[in-house]
Amino acid sequence: MRIWRLQELGDPADQLRLVEEDAPSPGPGQVLIDVEAVGLAFPDVLQCRGMYQVKTGPGFTPGGECCGRVAQLGDGVEGLEVGQRVAFLGNGGLAEQVVHPAAGVFPVPDGVSAETAAAIPINYCTTLYALRDRARLQPGESVLITGAAGGTGTACIQLAKAMGATTIAIAGGSTKVELLKEIGADVVIDHQATPDWVDAVREASGGGVDVAYDPVGGDTFHQVRRCMGWDSRLLVIGFVAGIPEVKTNHALLKSYSIVGVHWGASLAKFPESLGEQMRTLLDMAAAGTVDPPLYPPYRFEDAATALQDLADRKTHGKVVTIVGS
Template sequence: MRAMRLHALNERLRLDEIEPPVPAPGEVRLRVEACGLNFADTLHVKGRYQEKKTLPSALGGEVCGIVDALGEGVEGLARGDRVAALVGEGLAEFTLADARLCTPAPEGMSPEAAASFQVAYGTSHVALDHLAKMRPGERLLVTGAAGGVGLTAVEIGKLMGAEVIACARGAERLEIARRAGADHLLDSETQDIREVCLGLGGLDVVYDAVGGDQWTAAFRSCRFGARLLPIGFASGEVPQIPANLLLVKNLTAIGFWVGAYKTHAPEVLSGSLAQLFAWWSEGKLTPHVSNVLPLEEAEAGLDLLRNRTATGKVVVRIG
């Protein structure tokens, strides 16, 4: 099979011909149709992600594919089933997946859409619903609101009944967030985040994919009892959280890494994805895939994420 693999840190991916993997007990092998790329993949290239890969290794953590083979003990799945799954090496013609993390893809959903749902929509849904327990009428700030993950937070936040402030760079990106349902648009290059948020009455929930100065401004814009979700650090600066301000305002900072749920609570992820697919089937969610590339151009997809030029999801079409 063909696979785009990383052989050494800080190098470009190479297109390799290797043997297809064999599923272990509890696993299935998928014939990959499409693989979603995420900012985490760019961190894997640098060796800076929480989870370290043994090289050489393919990147890509989410796919849509057809069940091709089943490991011992797998129940509820059969060869030929079309599923979305969180995986370890998705940039390949075949990959392995934990059967517990395979969710049937809705009829009529494109491979690109199904592959792009799990990390972006799943992160936002689990963060806002399961962790922050956001309620209708609360005010939500989303930083990096036109990115692959941030845009889903805008959409899900609005679906959950929040008043959504979308923070992004420039009118073009903010227009994308507006179409996703944002109530207020905040240009991070020309406007003062704290001034705007306090002017609206302060924040109840912060969904921050940027870090750095944007986190600091959002933190200082929180109302009593607000919840803050540090989702990622696209700015390259990991913020420090002053515990004294947590105390004074009764704030809660909630860490969330989707990879930990794969090991410790896979049922939370599969349950979330089932709900998200149901919303898609009802016409309540519209995934925004901005770029679709062939397998041999996966490196160009990573460049779109590194340069923060993608608006929405970047997907590699394989099968």
């Protein structure tokens, strides 16, 4: 069996190696899965570099979002069948076969491809948690999305639209702008053509947005806070451009909330929430309500390149690696 392993902390292109190892065997309560597709995200890059909240080291295997077919059932497993397509969440997915607890795999409805199922767990679950549970988004409200052409940004556009909101998307360059128009963003602003886009957002939202979804951070965060409307919610999703210093007097003056979104930590406190989120989103994918836009999928042999391209912001949409079929 082939599996990607980290040699030392550093950039994926430099430190990931594809190696041969013995295939794993499922223990009681586990299933062996033939992996078909793996979704990749920026936390995978941070973990390779040793910069994520959960520390890693040599031997680490990236790939936290997977879809595949059940190859073998461990003792005591019920409710699953060999050959059944399932999606699951957990590090170590960049391998041809993976053992996973049966309680943490979720059947994929007919008509949902392996690539689509692998694109859902992190981006869409994070965004569902952000919009529904943290922002309490209501129909008719406006949502500003930065980094909108990335995996979380496109997920936010689709879920916000499904919840009846108006979406204002920020991205850079004609390719990304066209992608966002294709997936249904109501307003798209090219930050390369309009570096100071705050006035454009205010105009589009009638003075200020109700919710902002910011996975970028850095200087972008300070433009976002100038776009906030009265009694609005600024969702802190991530820090691709760095961790900003927050001026709390501005939040006081406009009476908006700065809301942290740590989806991973929420699963530790409410472990049953993952199953509810995954079932909801897989059903939405089967119905066509959500349809993750995929960057052209990478071969399994090119997974290190895929992660490096993601790190270098050469991709858009969701990055997926095809392992098998």
